Structures are given as structure tokens and as C-alpha cells.
Amino acid sequence: MAHFGYTMMTEQAGPRELVAHAIGAEKAGFDFSVMSDHSFPWLESQGHAPYAWSVLGAAAQATSSLPFMTFVTCPTFRYHPTVIAQKAATMQMLSGGRFRLGLGSGENLNEHIIGAGWPAAPVRLEMLEEAVGIIRSLLAGDTVSHRGPHFDVDNAKLWDLPEDPPAIGIAVSGERSCEIAGRYGDLVIATEPRRELLEAFDTHGGAGRPRIGQLPVCYDTDRDAAIARAHDQFRWSLGGWQVNAELPGPASFEQAGTHIRPQDVADVIPCGADAHAFVEAVRPFRDAGFTEIALVQVGGDQQEPFLRWAQAELLPALREL
Template sequence: MRLGYVLSCEENGPADLIERAMAAERAGFEELWISDHYHPWLDEQGQCPFVWSVIGALSQVCSLPITTAVTCPTVRIHPAVIAQAAATSAVLTGGKFTLGVGTGEALNEHILGDPWPPAGVRLAMLEEAVEVMRKLWTGRSVTHRGEHYTVESARLYTLPEQPPKVFMSALGPKAVTLAARIADGYIGVTPEPDLVRRFRTGGGGSKPAQAGFFACYAPTEDEALRIAHEKWRNMALPGELTVMLPSPRHFEQASRLVTPDMLKNVVVLGPDPDRHLAMIEQYDKAGYDDVFVANTGPYYRELCDLYATEILPRVWRRETIGA
């Protein structure tokens, strides 16, 4: 299993993201995820830089592979534009860039006034978007007239030696089935073995399966819980709210129902390495190949130190919890 670090654009400005990436590389993390949002979930998170500018900067100071987790190439930005952004990112990183895609959330995709389609339509749009991008990554002139997208005599000139890999985020059975069919890898968010199994048996085979979890390092569990509730209480919202609510204001209203106790089983809190290892082990047992940790709050250096000394070596040695 490989361990990666999550760069949260919702919570950090460009310079802070670069510093966190360098700290993660020094600690021994093996890869990076970076979120692609237009808005943060809550105003308290406070940031949302343009991810493609940040990836360009990261490529010059950090050698770790980078995956967007995840980009929605369907509504806010046309897939022909995302194809160019991904190709340039792959060139800048020396081929270490992966385009993570998903069907998105209204929070980020409604901003141009386009309708927010139902889930089935969003999956069809994503499938066509991936088709368009892969055509463009051939370097040939592309004209495409599909159900959702039109491309007229477009050609990409700046291309990596190999086309970017496309990993797909999928939370439900229909999406996982599509990911198994069209994607080069699977991105999940829960340690749910049935979804990983569906991906592998549905055509994904031995392709990589990745997932991430949230942590909040702080000197005490109480302080960690306070920070997590302030910054990421939206994580405990149920059902389809996360894909349907259109603005941070609406997430603020809905998350008033989230108590601190509701986050105790969602976020790994505090400095105890066994708690982090226990969460990693859940994802390992579910069948994931790569697990990424997203740390909220100011103590990212301390979390990196914890992983460098207590967690990464034990994961590499395949030690069990409490060993």
C-alpha cells in the first residue's frame, strides 16, 4: 500500500498548498491528491485557488505524482479545455499527473447558470467527456458532435509522451460500473469492500483503487474535534445534500444540525498513531492500493512528523495496529 497526502484547496491558499506539498514529500508521503473546487464547502474553510495554476507551481518544487481529486469536466469547464489543462500538467510533472474525474457537485458547477442535471445524465456527460479528452490526447484534429458536447477542429499541440491516466470517483453501484468500464483507476471515499469488488469484477481488474480520509492533528483530541467541527462539519451531512446544495451558505445552514460528536467516527482526531493506522487498515482490508490523508487545521507539520516517524514505516513493514 502507498500513502499519499491531500492538498485541500478549500482550506489553503496557493503558497500554503505548496508548503504543505513540500512538507509531505520530506515526510515520505508517496503521492498527492489535490481538490478541484470553485467554492469551499463552508466559508470557514476560506479558500479556493484555481487548481491548474497550483499544479503548475507544484511541478517546479515537488516531485511527487499529483492526482486531481476530483475534477468535474462536464459543466463548469468544457472537457476540451480540461484535456488541454491535463496534458500540460502531465508535461510539467514529467508524466506524473493523473486526471481524477467525477460527476461533481452543484456547489461548484452551477456558477454559469447551467441546469444541474440528475445523476444519470451526469454519468452520461462524464462518459462522453472522457471520450472527448482521450480523442484530443491523440494529438490529432478532433471534431466531435455528441449528445452533450461539440468540438470543432480542435487539436492539442503540447502533449506528454503518454496520455494522462483517468481515474474516476464513484460512490454508488452505477457509477462504479461506469468507472470499471472507462477509467484507468478507481477513486473511493469509504472503506467499503463491496464497491472495490464491483470495480474489479466489473472490468477494473488490477487497475489501481485509491481512497482518502480526513484527519485533524492537534495536541489533544478535544482541540482536534473543535477544529474539525469548525472547518469540516459538512462531512457529516447525509445523503445527496453534498451534490445538490449550491453554495457555502446552504452548507452552513444544513451543517448547523451537525454536532461535534457526529464527527468522532468520521475524522481521525488527535496525535495517537494507532488511530491513524486503524483507519488506514480499514482501507487496506477493503482492497484499496493507495490511501490519502487530508489534514485539517494548522498542525500539518506535526502530522507530517507523525507519519514520518510512526506511521509510514509501520505501513511499509505491514505491521498491524498496536504492534
């Protein structure tokens, strides 16, 4: 049976609101929660980018059973892998074992702020692979000294370790990232319902491990209002990750999305209040073999009505899948 999650989207809500949304998701009956880790919103109309790790710690204390996961953190530019290992260990302890660490090769949108440039995708994936190895060693309790092509570590050790280290998920979009996920990941993450990604993950050692997808949705009793909001705040998502990983800021995403019409967005993102339409949008992920699907409700000020509707109608309909 698939599990259904809720996305705490830092690009569209402030820190206190995100904690309240996590509480609401737990009460609504979502099986887990994921959280984006951004320094910029995709579009200025979204308007937010609080520090995800502070919010996660607060949300862990404000809830009792909801599992959390970064979706995803880049451990190679803004954050050194040793810092990520410490964050993850602390979050696992604060949450009482309810945390999973989702990692990916990042987007220029968020990582450009340190002024180190933005290398080509093969280099970013090399960096990711090296970073995951460092993180795994530290979470295992090792004292790590490392001299690699991308990272140096000098006598690092985590002094507060959870009894069980957090599971590590790797975001994938092609063969090379699937290879890294299969070799180093406890689970795989994708934002498209592409069966071939899961098959490649299995080929590289991931068979039998969880696979998590994500889908934006836009609930509103007024479908036209839902379409307008999805177009205003989420048209960037139609660009595809080969484009989205490269653009440097909201102005670039604004320019890249000028040709995208409201109907183009509505063709991809289920909008309105028809639970059946939302179920049908989720179905390709289930059919492709995803074991967990996280939903993103578009609109930071629209989370409470969505959570009420999800509890009453959407989650029961999804569980019939």
C-alpha cells in the same frame, strides 16, 4: 503493499501555502499527492478556493518526485472536456510524467457558478461518460470533431502532448459510476471504504487496476482542539455524497450540519496524536482492497505539524499494514 498519499486541499489553504505543503509532503515521504479542484469551500470557516491547476503547475516545479492527481475535477460544467485534456497534457509534461487525472461528475457547490443549472445525477453521469471519451481521444493525439448529446467539439487537437498520457481515474459512488470507471478508467476513486464499489468496478472491466481512497484526519497534540477543529471545518463530510453533490453553497452546508455534534465527527474522523487510532481508521480501506489511501489533514494552518508527525510516526505505523 498500500501506498499513502497527502491531500492538498484547496478549500482550506491559499495557493502559496498549498505549494509549500506539497514540498513538505515530499520531504515527509508521502508516496503521492492529490488535490481538490473547487470554486467554493464547503464551509466559510475553511475560507479558500484558489485555482487548482495553477497551483498544480507550481507544485510540479517545486518538487522532484512527488506524483500529483486531481481529486477530482469535473469535466462537464466549469470546464469543457477539451480544456481539461489540454490542462492534463500540460501538467503531465510540466511534472515529468508525475500526473494522473482524476475525474468525477461534480458537485453543485462548485459547478453552479456558470449558471447552467444542476441536472439530475443520471444526466451528470451521461455527461461524464461523454466527456471522458473526448478527453481520451485528445490525449491519444487524435484530431477530434464531435457532436454529442451534451458536448460539441470542432476540429480540436493538442499540440503539446506528453510521451505517455496521464492515467485517468474515475470517482465512483454507485453502480452507474462504477460502470463508467470500469470501461474508461485506468483507476478508480472513492471516499468510502465500500468493497462493493470495487467489486462493481472489477465487474465492469477494472480488475487489476489501482483503487484510491481518501480519509480525513485531524492531528493535534491536544485531542480536544483537534475535535473542535474537525467539527468546525469538516462536519459537512458526514452528509454523504448523495447530499453533498446537491447543495449549492457553504450556507447550505452550514444549515445541513446544525445537528452534527463534535462527538459525531470524532467517531468518524481520527483526532489527536495517537498513530494507532489513525492506522485503525485507515484499515477499512486497506481491508476493502484499496491500493492507495490519501489522507486529508483538517486545518489549513495545521499542515506543517502534521507533516512532521507523519514523517516521524504516522507513515512508519501505516506501512506496517
